[in-house]
Amino acid sequence: ADLAAIESAGTVKIGMLVDFPPFGITDMSGNPDGYDADVAKALAESMGVTAQIVPVTGPNRIPYLLSGQVDVLVASLGITAERAEKVDFSNPYAGISIAVYGDSGLDVADKAGLSGQSISVARASTQDTGVTAVAPEGTDIMRFDDDATAVQALMSGQVKLIGASNVVMSQIAAATGDRFNKKFDLSSQVQGVAVAPGSDALLAKINDFVAEAKSDGTLDAIHEKWLGEPLPEFVKNPK
Amino acid sequence: MYNFNFQPVFENLDLLGYGALLTIRMSLIAMVLGLIVSMLGAVAKTSGIRPLRWLVDVYVEVIRNTPFLIQIFFIFFGLPAVGISMSPDTAAIVALVINVGAYGTEIIRAGIESIPGGQIEAGKALGLSPVQIFRYVVVKPALRNIYPSLTSQFIYLMLTSSVVSVISANDLASAGADLNARTFASFEIYLVLTVMYFLLALGFSTLFAAIRRNFFSYPASR
Amino acid sequence: MTEKAIIMRAVNKYYGAFHALKDIDLTVDRGERIVICGPSGSGKSTLIRTINQLEAIESGTIIVDEIELTAGGDNVTKVRQDVGMVFQSFNLFPHMTVLENCVLAPMKSRKVSRTEAEATARQYLERVKIPEQADKYPAQLSGGQQQRVAIARALCMKPRIMLFDEPTSALDPEMVKEVLDTMIDLAREGMTMLCVTHEMEFARAVADRVIFMDKGVIVEENAPDAFFNNPVNERLQNFLGQIA
Amino acid sequence: MTEKAIIMRAVNKYYGAFHALKDIDLTVDRGERIVICGPSGSGKSTLIRTINQLEAIESGTIIVDEIELTAGGDNVTKVRQDVGMVFQSFNLFPHMTVLENCVLAPMKSRKVSRTEAEATARQYLERVKIPEQADKYPAQLSGGQQQRVAIARALCMKPRIMLFDEPTSALDPEMVKEVLDTMIDLAREGMTMLCVTHEMEFARAVADRVIFMDKGVIVEENAPDAFFNNPVNERLQNFLGQIA
Amino acid sequence: MIREFTSAEVLFIVMAVRWTLILSAIAFLGGALGGLLIALTRTSASKGLRRMAAGFIQVFQGTPLLMQLFLVYFGLAVVGLPINPLLAAAVALTLHASAYLGEIWRGAIEAVPSGQSEAASALSLSYRDRMRHVVLPQALRLAIAPTVGFLVQLIKGTSLASIIGFTELTRAGQIINNATFQPFLVFGTVAALYFILCWPLSLLARHMEARMRRAITR
Numbered sequence A: 001a002d003l004a005a006i007e008s009a010g011t012v013k014i015g016m017l018v019d020f021p022p023f024g025i026t027d028m029s030g031n032p033d034g035y036d037a038d039v040a041k042a043l044a045e046s047m048g049v050t051a052q053i054v055p056v057t058g059p060n061r062i063p064y065l066l067s068g069q070v071d072v073l074v075a076s077l078g079i080t081a082e083r084a085e086k087v088d089f090s091n092p093y094a095g096i097s098i099a100v101y102g103d104s105g106l107d108v109a110d111k112a113g114l115s116g117q118s119i120s121v122a123r124a125s126t127q128d129t130g131v132t133a134v135a136p137e138g139t140d141i142m143r144f145d146d147d148a149t150a151v152q153a154l155m156s157g158q159v160k161l162i163g164a165s166n167v168v169m170s171q172i173a174a175a176t177g178d179r180f181n182k183k184f185d186l187s188s189q190v191q192g193v194a195v196a197p198g199s200d201a202l203l204a205k206i207n208d209f210v211a212e213a214k215s216d217g218t219l220d221a222i223h224e225k226w227l228g229e230p231l232p233e234f235v236k237n238p239k
Numbered sequence B: 001m002y003n004f005n006f007q008p009v010f011e012n013l014d015l016l017g018y019g020a021l022l023t024i025r026m027s028l029i030a031m032v033l034g035l036i037v038s039m040l041g042a043v044a045k046t047s048g049i050r051p052l053r054w055l056v057d058v059y060v061e062v063i064r065n066t067p068f069l070i071q072i073f074f075i076f077f078g079l080p081a082v083g084i085s086m087s088p089d090t091a092a093i094v095a096l097v098i099n100v101g102a103y104g105t106e107i108i109r110a111g112i113e114s115i116p117g118g119q120i121e122a123g124k125a126l127g128l129s130p131v132q133i134f135r136y137v138v139v140k141p142a143l144r145n146i147y148p149s150l151t152s153q154f155i156y157l158m159l160t161s162s163v164v165s166v167i168s169a170n171d172l173a174s175a176g177a178d179l180n181a182r183t184f185a186s187f188e189i190y191l192v193l194t195v196m197y198f199l200l201a202l203g204f205s206t207l208f209a210a211i212r213r214n215f216f217s218y219p220a221s222r
Numbered sequence C, D: 001m002t003e004k005a006i007i008m009r010a011v012n013k014y015y016g017a018f019h020a021l022k023d024i025d026l027t028v029d030r031g032e033r034i035v036i037c038g039p040s041g042s043g044k045s046t047l048i049r050t051i052n053q054l055e056a057i058e059s060g061t062i063i064v065d066e067i068e069l070t071a072g073g074d075n076v077t078k079v080r081q082d083v084g085m086v087f088q089s090f091n092l093f094p095h096m097t098v099l100e101n102c103v104l105a106p107m108k109s110r111k112v113s114r115t116e117a118e119a120t121a122r123q124y125l126e127r128v129k130i131p132e133q134a135d136k137y138p139a140q141l142s143g144g145q146q147q148r149v150a151i152a153r154a155l156c157m158k159p160r161i162m163l164f165d166e167p168t169s170a171l172d173p174e175m176v177k178e179v180l181d182t183m184i185d186l187a188r189e190g191m192t193m194l195c196v197t198h199e200m201e202f203a204r205a206v207a208d209r210v211i212f213m214d215k216g217v218i219v220e221e222n223a224p225d226a227f228f229n230n231p232v233n234e235r236l237q238n239f240l241g242q243i244a
Numbered sequence E: 001m002i003r004e005f006t007s008a009e010v011l012f013i014v015m016a017v018r019w020t021l022i023l024s025a026i027a028f029l030g031g032a033l034g035g036l037l038i039a040l041t042r043t044s045a046s047k048g049l050r051r052m053a054a055g056f057i058q059v060f061q062g063t064p065l066l067m068q069l070f071l072v073y074f075g076l077a078v079v080g081l082p083i084n085p086l087l088a089a090a091v092a093l094t095l096h097a098s099a100y101l102g103e104i105w106r107g108a109i110e111a112v113p114s115g116q117s118e119a120a121s122a123l124s125l126s127y128r129d130r131m132r133h134v135v136l137p138q139a140l141r142l143a144i145a146p147t148v149g150f151l152v153q154l155i156k157g158t159s160l161a162s163i164i165g166f167t168e169l170t171r172a173g174q175i176i177n178n179a180t181f182q183p184f185l186v187f188g189t190v191a192a193l194y195f196i197l198c199w200p201l202s203l204l205a206r207h208m209e210a211r212m213r214r215a216i217t218r
């Protein structure tokens, strides 16, 4: 999208997930909220425009952006090589680490142990890519539309394993005690603000914002508010 | 302006083709089983046995007045809680059968009721038993009378089956979604998927027309 | 075996509160041909339909071929095998060929083999003069042909009594004759027949007795000559004036 | 104004490949009453339906009231205003009362005011002897009454020609007479009428000419006496033998 | 961050019914207009028009609503006609409903005995008057039960509008479920709400159908 056009319109359309707590949720009056929402608002403020937040869904995030229905995605979009072919990413503004979790009774120590198991992931998510990359022959990867459904498959016993983020798993642990534990790490994943290809001026502006928000503590504060700790090191200083 | 690039889609046509096969297989199985459920439901509804009729009524009303999406969630995520656990593909078929069975019950009941009383009386007057009358006099003309509604319900079922990817069952739509997850060529994929579903619908219509010609082709009364 | 094909005694039939048959007494001898007429709604159809229990009765006795119907149970099937019926609207099975229409009941109800049932069917189709139509579907036939198939279909069960409910009134005028001829043939061969019809020529030609019904009651019955020439009842006189 | 109400010349009509009317020539004088009969499927209905263009013709000329129909276009509307039609199955509009049935076309097609249309309608309902039924719905009337309403409805357009297609053959025998009486009245008043019917009494009573059709051809036409007493054509002789 | 499934969550879901109703209403009104047009075209005298209407029906009954929504919303934007979600949903649902209602109403129009239209023609009524005063009023009676029946299908169909960002009933359920992990309660609530919306309509449709059957057999 064109920076000048956004500035003259006075609003920036920002797509974010609303079903990905704690990054994207809706508050009780139905408005988008969460880590991404706070970042989005701060971004708009730094651009001197108002934010118009558009709820998007995991599988459709990129179509929203590419079709121009939104100008910017602050939608927990993990930075991956395949995605980078379609969209342009800013420097990381958030991150999660993803791992394989599963029934405490189940003995799976590494990727070889996945063979013969069913494992649920959210379709088109970073976990999906991560699990698919390491899974040996004979792994049954079951792809659901979002994290919650993947978690539901785990909780209902339809699968014994799940590829998920630390954030999601800490919530599950809060609800289920020690029924599930971590099996092995997959990767840590940084997330970037995404724009459509060719929006260089806009991207530069966003990168300025990210750098400033990291240094002045804005992102730390927001992270503290939603995830109970400051922005992790692997996001602050990505490799 | 967006650059259309169908390359990734055409490179993976085999994947989509396999997805289409899965959709065809799933739909066919669901249609056959659904037809059986519908027949049983319709017979139960037209029977004199009150509790049976009542039971079928509850089944039909609950299914017809809630979205399929919710139904499939219950079957896949809910039933394990009571010890019934199915693979996604089985759960999808079960959900489709239960769904189409409810609509089919109503359709076939209407078909049975469309048979003129004179036909049944003629059967009685010839000394046929109620079961024989149903089997030889009622079934075929009843199916013929409601054939268009029944087959469009079947095609609707095939189209509805595109949501089974929510429980990670494998079909055409989920093949498209997987491809989408790898290539992000969303519009191209959705466009091709839409065309493929349309072709499937045409294919099923052709099949149903052929069945009609072969099994229900007796001349209509004037 | 007695001489009586049908005995009805004090038969009453209600549709809800409506009293459709009022204390009907009627005895039909073996081989007797009876024509029933009367205004619309007088209960003619209801009367003959009680004979093969298409309508259940509320009180009274019906004995068909020595089988008492009011006793209920399995008798109904036996009586229906013995009593053929022809309807105003033919009621052929539209999804079966003429031949299939004719063999269905003998095979399923009388458990006759297909070969035998087909042989019988072809013989009766010959009798009603349409052997060449055996493989057509009802909708491909004219009304008169359909009605003759319906007669053949009933005959294939080898009934001892035939009931006709206005068999010609749904037909085009030209087709009435071919059906009446078939019925006259049947009458001449000694079949016991009860026939609701307004074809007075037919009544004159074959009936042993003509019965006039009105409002659920048998008002007058007599041999055809007396019936037509010296009607006693005033409503009958009226009626004959109208349909002539 | 000529004396000719209808002129048909070399009219041909096909249903797909089926040749339903073959080179029909027919001229009807003003005030003439014509009865058309013939076996089922011979083209009687088709013939009279071409006159008000319910069926389009493939070749030939039809001139109704000096308006040439084959020229197409707006003429159809004018001809239909001039030609009333009564169908076998009444075709009353079931969702309208008798009065509404009668005023619809005059108001919409002839642009007559409601008051005037209602006055005319009541007058014709009087003529067909059912003024008291004006506010009932068709389903509340007997068949004979319905057909008389249909006649009144057609008359309300003040047509100069009336077409009847078997107007009594869907009626119970007792109701035929009331409809025929209405038609006889109409004939006596000099209305030009074409009537497809098998009621030979009616033909004898009012027809100026009787026409016999077979297989899409007018086979014989004559004054009633000659027609019935000295039929020339063999098929007609046969036909008269059958329906008598 | 796991929340309890409390009355606040229930309220959130109930409030989402608003969108389900708005979308259904738009789809039904749009579909009624479009459907009437399609039905008349489909029964018109012109073969070309009839073909076109048949093609329209075939396309929109032959592809999943999900794909139609997606293509209208994202597809139009991609070819340079950005469209807001409400308009996109309105367009897609209207097209969808027009096809189905058009087919239902065509059936109803054709079920009016041809003698009715013939009698009207013989009385010199124009096509407009014939349709308006004779055929459509009778077709309406026949159509009303299946139309109400279709409305139920439409209400359920709006759940698919969630893919273009509407937080209607189903989507609200998913969102709450993602926060509470209580699928039984959440989807039970959602199912119950759909049932409350749809069941009275189903009953109404059945009631009208039965009444019509009685009227016909009378």
Ligand SMILES: Nc1ncnc2c1ncn2[C@@H]1O[C@H](COP(=O)(O)OP(=O)(O)OP(=O)(O)O)[C@@H](O)[C@H]1O
Pocket: C015, C016, C018, C020, C038, C039, C040, C041, C042, C043, C044, C045, C046, C047
């Ligand atoms: N199933 C039914 N339910 C209620 N009333 C009925 C039923 N069948 C017949 N009737 C009524 O019983 C009376 C006698 O009917 P029935 O059919 O025996 O008359 P019908 O003499 O055969 O007349 P038609 O000449 O019209 O056939 C009529 O008034 C009719 O309305």
Ligand SMILES: Nc1ncnc2c1ncn2[C@@H]1O[C@H](COP(=O)(O)OP(=O)(O)OP(=O)(O)O)[C@@H](O)[C@H]1O
Pocket: D015, D016, D018, D020, D038, D039, D040, D041, D042, D043, D044, D045, D046, D047
């Ligand atoms: N719409 C149609 N399409 C095809 N064939 C038709 C159509 N209408 C009539 N026919 C055929 O045209 C022939 C003449 O039909 P028409 O209705 O004029 O006969 P009819 O003399 O009026 O017979 P009936 O006494 O049975 O009314 C018949 O063979 C009929 O099958």
Ligand SMILES: [Mg+2]
Pocket: C044, C045, C046, C165, C166
């Ligand atoms: Mg009767």
Ligand SMILES: [Mg+2]
Pocket: D044, D045, D046, D165
């Ligand atoms: Mg005719």
